[in-house]
Amino acid sequence: DLSQNHINLYKRRERLEKLITSCWRPAVQHHVHTTANIVGCQDGILWFKDIVGRHDAGEFLMAVVQANHLLKDQSQLEFGPLTSTESDPHGTFIGIYDCHRGPETSRYINEDIFQHLQRCASEQPGMSADVIRKAILATEEGFLSVVTKAWPIKPQTTVVG
Secondary structure, eight states: OHHHHHHHHHHHHHHHHHHHHHTTSOSOSEEEEEETTEEEEEETTEEEEEEOSOBTTBOOEEEEEOOSSSOOOEEEEEEEESSSSTTSOEEEEEEEEOOSSOSHHHHHHHHHHHHHHHHHHHHSSSOOHHHHHHHHHHHHHHHHHHHHHHTTTOTHHHHHO
């Protein structure tokens, strides 16, 4: 029936609008993370970051709808200088870390990889596949060190590494 299809389409549109408009509200809920000039907020199972400032390509908004009690996946958006020096190359770094067995790995990567990328990019001029490879390797080595130290105390960490 055509009218039933219209009703179903309207209901789906309403649900999508509720999800999207919840991202537009002022960020006065619960602050969960601050990276540079980016502030994250949580409202129920919706987690989002309002990006303060502008990027050459426009403004950004990140949103995650949490399906489980514990948010295992992590995401990251960094823009600006790719090294610690303001005059060095600028760019955008987007990381989405999908974790299946627990949040330890994705949280570690979220907190660590961009710092390694900045350090590696400072050591050689410009951004390259080699710089990215070195940053990933340094992050992996750091996490393996954490797992090795945690083994006697928290063996479940070794399962996710």
